[in-house]
Amino acid sequence: MSSKESEKVKKHICLGILAHVDAGKTTLSESMLYISGSIRKMGRVDHKDAFLDTYDLERSRGITIFSKQAVLSWKDMGITLLDTPGHVDFSAEMERTLQVLDYAVLVISGADGVQGHTLTLWSLLERYKIPTFLFINKMDQDGTQKDQLLKELQERLSSGCIDFGEKGSDEFYEMIAMEDEALLDHYLESGEITESKIREMIAERKIFPCFFGSALKLQGVNEFLSDFPFSSLVNLPIRAPSIAAPINALKPPTIWIAQEPAKSWKPSAASQPPPQIQCASIG
Numbered sequence: 291m292s293s294k295e296s297e298k299v300k301k302h303i304c305l306g307i308l309a310h311v312d313a314g315k316t317t318l319s320e321s322m323l324y325i326s327g328s329i330r331k332m333g334r335v336d337h338k339d340a341f342l343d344t345y346d347l348e349r350s351r352g353i354t355i356f357s358k359q360a361v362l363s364w365k366d367m368g369i370t371l372l373d374t375p376g377h378v379d380f381s382a383e384m385e386r387t388l389q390v391l392d393y394a395v396l397v398i399s400g401a402d403g404v405q406g407h408t409l410t411l412w413s414l415l416e417r418y419k420i421p422t423f424l425f426i427n428k429m430d431q432d433g434t435q436k437d438q439l440l441k442e443l444q445e446r447l448s449s450g451c452i453d454f455g456e457k458g459s460d461e462f463y464e465m466i467a468m469e470d471e472a473l474l475d476h477y478l479e480s481g482e483i484t485e486s487k488i489r490e491m492i493a494e495r496k497i498f499p500c501f502f503g504s505a506l507k508l509q510g511v512n513e514f515l516s517d518f519p520f521s522s523l524v525n526l527p528i529r530a531p532s533i534a535a536p537i538n539a540l541k542p543p544t545i546w547i548a549q550e551p552a553k554s555w556k557p558s559a560a561s562q563p564p565p566q567i568q569c570a571s572i573g
Contacts, residue, residue: 302368306387308415309397310407311377314427316340318397318505319360319373325512328362334506342373355380357387364515378407388418395423400434400502404446412447421492423499424451425514430504443500450497454517455510469496 309315316335319342324332333339342358360371372391374384388394394415398408415422424447426439436453443451450469456462466488467477473491477483491497499517503510 301366302370303392304370304372304390306372306374306391306394306420307397308374308384308394308411310399310402310405310411313397313399313402313405313408314505315397316342316373318395318425318427318511319371321505321508321511322371322515323360323362325508325515326362326364328360332508355383357383364518367518378410381407381410384411385414388414388420391418391420393423394420395425397505398424398426398439398443400426400429400439401431403439403442409446416495419495421495423514423518424501425505425510426500426502427505429502430507430509436502439502440500448498450491450495451500452497454499454501455513457517466491466497 307315307319317340320329320332320334320340323329323341329341333341342360355375355377357375358373360373362369362371372387374387375381396408396411396415398404424443426436426443428434429436440451440453452462452465454462463477463483466483467474470491473483473487488497492499501510501514501517503514505511
């Protein structure tokens with residue numbers, strides 16, 4: 291990024307990507323890095339060449355074990371992206387990242403809907419009071435129905451799950467107004483809701499922007515990235531010091547594996563801390 295471009299960056303946020311395993315979390319991270327110009331080639335988990343899967347064990351198993359950092363820029367915003375483990379066995383590694391997030395993106399598989407671990411993640415995001423966006427992935431698969439999925443999200447997660455693909459329509463503003471009594475009165479009188487009020491409600495976790503697409507096919511990702519600065523440019527409330535932690539404190543735990551003979555144990559090569567990944571924009 292040139293010095294002139296650097297001057298244009300008005301805000302830098304820390305964004306975490308969370309999901310139930312196999313929902314497409316790492317693929318979404320990969321597509322965001324690719325669309326933003328931070329990487330030249332988009333890797334794939336099933337091809338074992340995903341940019342953020344840096345360990346042999348991760349690539350061979352097709353899962354994320356350690357949280358990874360990547361830095362990208364989009365328009366006038368700098369983003370530190372944290373790709374977290376989705377497998378329940380590594381949920382402790384995921385939960386540690388919640389302490390440093392400004393915003394979170396909860397990825398949900400459109401083919402599977404809300405799953406058990408999705409509810410656990412939702413509860414944790416509520417506990418840490420993290421403003422949350424939802425990306426409903428794999429909408430290119432047969433049988434996925436947007437209306438039914440949105441209804442499930444509103445019933446099982448929150449009535450504040452709003453389809454931001456309908457932004458600008460009367461139904462869009464009515465759904466937002468329904469989540470705040472004072473705002474509803476104002477909307478019935480004036481017929482409008484300001485952009486600053488929408489940002490405020492996102493920051494206060496009263497509404498949760500939802501985007502639908504396919505990360506693998508880059509469908510809906512550009513729309514999400516384009517709308518994210520609009521939705522997130524707001525002064526966030528200061529969280530309690532008890533849950534604050536520097537990003538450099540996120541180091542992976544040691545993983546122990548069995549060797550021969552059975553009583554002999556030693557840390558695997560995967561136990562070495564992953565390096566921070568700095569992605570330079572391609573001009």
